[in-house]
Amino acid sequence: MMKHALLALALLVAAAPAQAACYADYKAKQDNPLRLHYGVAELPDDACSKQAAGRALSKRLERGGWTLLNILSIFGPEGLEQRKASAGQYFLRY
Numbered sequence: 001m002m003k004h005a006l007l008a009l010a011l012l013v014a015a016a017p018a019q020a021a022c023y024a025d026y027k028a029k030q031d032n033p034l035r036l037h038y039g040v041a042e043l044p045d046d047a048c049s050k051q052a053a054g055r056a057l058s059k060r061l062e063r064g065g066w067t068l069l070n071i072l073s074i075f076g077p078e079g080l081e082q083r084k085a086s087a088g089q090y091f092l093r094y
Contacts, residue, residue, distance in 0.1 A: 021077045022048035025087070026057060028066040037066070039090030040083050048074055060094040 022043045029036050047056040050071045058068045073079075084091050 022074060023076070023080060024050075024053040024057060024074050025072045025083055026053075027069040027072065028061050029069055030066055036069075037090050038086055039094060040080065040087040040092060041094045042092055043074075050074060057094065064094060066094075 022045065023040055024043055025038065025040050027036065027038055041053075041057055041060070043053050043056060047053050050073075053071050053074060054068060057071070061068050
């Protein structure tokens with residue numbers, strides 16, 4: 001019985017459509033001395049809205065000593081290349 005349940009679950013997962021990658025570009029700051037940065041971050045599938053991205057990204061940035069100022073936009077992989085140069089060292093860092 002358990003074997004059939006696991007097989008059914010595996011088939012369900014395999015048949016589910018794949019989620020497209022989700023990214024955000026953002027601005028963050030540090031104080032004393034004031035430093036600002038623009039960055040691009042990959043988001044989990046459940047954080048593909050500005051509000052959810054803000055919650056997810058704030059935690060990551062805080063661990064690095066940064067404070068999230070704002071999420072500029074949410075986009076898919078097609079928007080990565082055009083933002084790469086602007087994000088510099090903060091491209092997919094957080």
